[in-house]
Amino acid sequence: MSSQVEQRVSFDDKETRDDEMHSTITEWVEDLADLTDEAAASEQFQAWLDVQSRFHYYSYRNTLLIKAQCPEATKVAGYHTWQSEFDRHVKEGESAIWIWAPIVTTRCPECENAPSYHEQIDCEYDETAPEEWSKGLVGFRPTTVFDISQTEGESLPELDTEATGDAGDLVSELLEAATELGIDVRLVPKHEWSHGDAKGVCQYDTDGGAPVVEVQEVENDADLATTLVHEYAHALLHGDVDDATERSKREVEAEAVAYVVGRHFDLDASNSAFYLAAWDGDDSDAITDRLGRISRTAERIIDAVDGERGSSE
DSSP, X not given: OOHHHHSOOOOOOTTTHHHHHHHHHHHHHHHHHHTTTSHHHHHHHHHHHHHHHHOTTXXXXXXXXXXXXXXXXXXXXOHHHHHHHHOEEEOTTOOOEEEEEEEEEXXXXXXXXXXXXXXXXXXXXXXXXXXXXOEEEEEEEEEEEEEGGGEEESOOOOOOOOOTTOOTTHHHHHHHHHHHHTOEEEEEOGGGOOSTTOSXXXXXXXXXXXXXXXXXXXXXXXXHHHHHHHHHHHHHHOTTOOOHHHHHHHHHHHHHHHHHHHHHTTOOXXXXXXXXXXXXXXXXXXXXXXXXXXXXXXXXXXXHHHHHHHHHO
């Protein structure tokens, strides 16, 4: 990878900040596209997945920006959020981490722009007055966050999480979450398993029904949980893919989703294998699409499990 991405970057210059944030993301993806058959690519990819697992609610663009500026970050929040919600303060001299924040404001129903830009482009929509327009996303702007390591003050509340490698109730929560995800899931006893060495399989209903995930029961709940997530990822990502070559490429996506979700729930997923050589020949646009699918799918599964945890409290 290029030195700009391997080393920490900063976006201190206000005049060039916007362009540099865009170019940092673009360069990382382009370099990954060039290195898909090299071990270095897998290392960089896994480093991004580590950050994505800690910030699953952020887009891949923002997690790439966090990785480039502060790869060891674990919990980030805005300057005032640290003060008002956690009674912590950013230490003097700390450099901000720049990410993209959504701009949500009143927008034209036709051109979907804010009133000011709507007027600049001479949009002809005039069915309703601007004060009657609803709010929506019109763009993104650079904003700053700080990692907890850059702050001091009151300790954060302890989260009720299991030790690393202990799946706790994650398997049962994943089984319950399958309904929310639109997946029909079955745990199959080992003596009834008919799919050879595969840990799990995902089968799609050509008539539009729910995809069926079957996973072989094992004693290791951590392994069982990550296998479930891997097959859930296939069910959510790959039902419309018929091309065998593309299916092999998306196997990496499913394994990446399992890695992100596993790490998020404190499972040790260090044995995951990311055969990025499968992406050899993909351009940066194709890899950008893959990163987006990984990020969105991991977030969807994590949110479904969190929803099950919330309903049981």
